[in-house]
Amino acid sequence: MGLIDSLVLGFSTGLQPINLLYCFIGVLMGTLVGVLPGIGPAGAIALLLPATFHVAPVGAIIMLAGIYYGTAYGGSTTSILVNIPGEASSVVTCLDGYQMAKQGRAGPALGIAAFGSFIAGTIGVIGLMLVAPQLARMALKFGPPEYFALVCLALTILTFLSSGSMVKALLMAVLGLILGCIGIDPVSGYSRYTFGIPDLMDGLGIVPIAMGLFGLGEIFINLEETSVKTILKGRIQNLLPNRKDWRDSIGAIFRGTGIGFFLGILPGGGAVVSSFVSYAVERKVSKHPELFGKGAIEGVAGPESANNAASQTAFIPLLALGIPSNAVTAILLGALIIQGVQPGPMLITSNPDLFWGVVASMYIGNIMLLVLNLPLIGMWVKVLKIPYRILFPLIVFFTFIGAYSVNYSVGDLLITVIFGIVGYLMRKFDYQPAPLILSFILTPFLEQSVRQSLLLSDGSFTIFFVRPISLLILTAALLVLILPVVKKRIWVTAVQDKD
Amino acid sequence: MKLRRKDRKSSIFLASFGTLIAVTAYRFGLGALSDPGPGFLPFLGGVIMILLSAIVYLGASRGDPESERELIQIGNRKILLMTACFVLYALSFRKFGFILANFLLLTILFQLLERKSWFASLFISAATIFVAYLIFVVWLQVQLPKGFIGF
Numbered sequence: 001m002g003l004i005d006s007l008v009l010g011f012s013t014g015l016q017p018i019n020l021l022y023c024f025i026g027v028l029m030g031t032l033v034g035v036l037p038g039i040g041p042a043g044a045i046a047l048l049l050p051a052t053f054h055v056a057p058v059g060a061i062i063m064l065a066g067i068y069y070g071t072a073y074g075g076s077t078t079s080i081l082v083n084i085p086g087e088a089s090s091v092v093t094c095l096d097g098y099q100m101a102k103q104g105r106a107g108p109a110l111g112i113a114a115f116g117s118f119i120a121g122t123i124g125v126i127g128l129m130l131v132a133p134q135l136a137r138m139a140l141k142f143g144p145p146e147y148f149a150l151v152c153l154a155l156t157i158l159t160f161l162s163s164g165s166m167v168k169a170l171l172m173a174v175l176g177l178i179l180g181c182i183g184i185d186p187v188s189g190y191s192r193y194t195f196g197i198p199d200l201m202d203g204l205g206i207v208p209i210a211m212g213l214f215g216l217g218e219i220f221i222n223l224e225e226t227s228v229k230t231i232l233k234g235r236i237q238n239l240l241p242n243r244k245d246w247r248d249s250i251g252a253i254f255r256g257t258g259i260g261f262f263l264g265i266l267p268g269g270g271a272v273v274s275s276f277v278s279y280a281v282e283r284k285v286s287k288h289p290e291l292f293g294k295g296a297i298e299g300v301a302g303p304e305s306a307n308n309a310a311s312q313t314a315f316i317p318l319l320a321l322g323i324p325s326n327a328v329t330a331i332l333l334g335a336l337i338i339q340g341v342q343p344g345p346m347l348i349t350s351n352p353d354l355f356w357g358v359v360a361s362m363y364i365g366n367i368m369l370l371v372l373n374l375p376l377i378g379m380w381v382k383v384l385k386i387p388y389r390i391l392f393p394l395i396v397f398f399t400f401i402g403a404y405s406v407n408y409s410v411g412d413l414l415i416t417v418i419f420g421i422v423g424y425l426m427r428k429f430d431y432q433p434a435p436l437i438l439s440f441i442l443t444p445f446l447e448q449s450v451r452q453s454l455l456l457s458d459g460s461f462t463i464f465f466v467r468p469i470s471l472l473i474l475t476a477a478l479l480v481l482i483l484p485v486v487k488k489r490i491w492v493t494a495v496q497d498k499d
Numbered sequence: 500m501k502l503r504r505k506d507r508k509s510s511i512f513l514a515s516f517g518t519l520i521a522v523t524a525y526r527f528g529l530g531a532l533s534d535p536g537p538g539f540l541p542f543l544g545g546v547i548m549i550l551l552s553a554i555v556y557l558g559a560s561r562g563d564p565e566s567e568r569e570l571i572q573i574g575n576r577k578i579l580l581m582t583a584c585f586v587l588y589a590l591s592f593r594k595f596g597f598i599l600a601n602f603l604l605l606t607i608l609f610q611l612l613e614r615k616s617w618f619a620s621l622f623i624s625a626a627t628i629f630v631a632y633l634i635f636v637v638w639l640q641v642q643l644p645k646g647f648i649g650f
Contacts, residue, residue: 223581
């Protein structure tokens, strides 16, 4: 199908009133979640996942996707106005955004964030539209060994880019793997770690785990912190950045878009890393680096564009390969599976209405978000006034309803609570949840690839190294693993040489 | 690698967990290399976990001893109370039914988080349950348990 035909299909799907509604709900929720600290896109998507079960797959993904790229818009609002990032991807925006607000320039800051997000988001969708089908076509030549290698690479890059210790991130990935083994083994029919509990026969669900780790876990952590928030007083005037603002920012916007575009595709990359890298880059290329941290508009335009581009291109590996690149897309993968859609390179060709419908809705969604984030900014400021003690119980409430409604199982409720504690402990001890959830969702896939590969090769492990593509990918994964060690060695010897 | 002294505790825990998994997985049967059994992947996972935990432990031991004195306040009263609440909630969910169980949950949570008037908590809980009922039961048609009070 040519590109034009596909887009026609996409828009005819995306513009259906019901799908427009889902898109709107998604981006609205996304902005809300982005504005509110204390709940992130992963938690919100996990929360709304059960609600999408009675909805057609297209609508479900349109809505859930809308939440994801919506948060990349909303997070900047609180960063700029209150110096509190609504999202991890908007932390960097606080640095200069809040300063601009203090100088009475909240309007242009918000404005450039919204426009930059829109430009980057739209370019990101174009990228998704062009790259994903090509990537899928390439991946059709992949066999089980290549998939195994790809999953390994995804996990190693994710752990490499994770904040904190890489070893600890790997530990979490392994933990996710083990958790993924709970249940009846599909090949042998053997019950693993089910302890005779029928609820566990199908394995732990992605929904209770995600809700526990990202929903309840965040809430537990937030309970410990009591911070006083003062919303910046004063009206927000002229949301439109002036000529000079545009001149200063346009480079940052495009650089940010480029950074976000590529980092979004990489596992472990995504919106957060892109925003940090963009800020660093902007400071490096700026003619006035001393202005950064004091209200440089490039410090807002760049990162906000980067995080939006990344939220869009994160869908490329998900839809083209069936391999998620971060926690959010991992949950979305779970959503696809639950909806009965088979993820993988065949997805685009066997469900063209799904893929192109989602692409079309992303264009539409970005436009909706521009409107939501500019004129309606006053509404979001009011939302911030809802006290936490009302908000948290509501989030908990919806979390539990959602968890129960997946399988009508009380067991799932308990799993959610348990993983809430796990999530809390993990954060306390500096372990990252993203590798866990990624490897959890990929475990069935990984196990199948390994077993099929070994069946193909009659037990010989060399199959992974004899096939060229698989060898290439595995070598890359290995390089990523030893890179930090090598770097440290070089650094240490350099220091010693100096003496 | 930013490992601190406190990572020693977590690495010991994870190493023990890994050992447990490896041992139990071995009993599932590793199968032959050409036809891996159900225990294959978990066993591998357990072993790698032990290895990685050892690396963390060694790395953490080289860390700054100052940070061991870093008091990690694990859990305060609120969190423990909340967890107990949640567990009770989960266990009684079917018996009490959607409406009653959630009403109690919300009220308790509102009270727990900040002492406000009982009336306000009850009112907001009731309002929320009502809205949720409309969304979940009427619109999305989720089957929620009725409990002993009949609705």
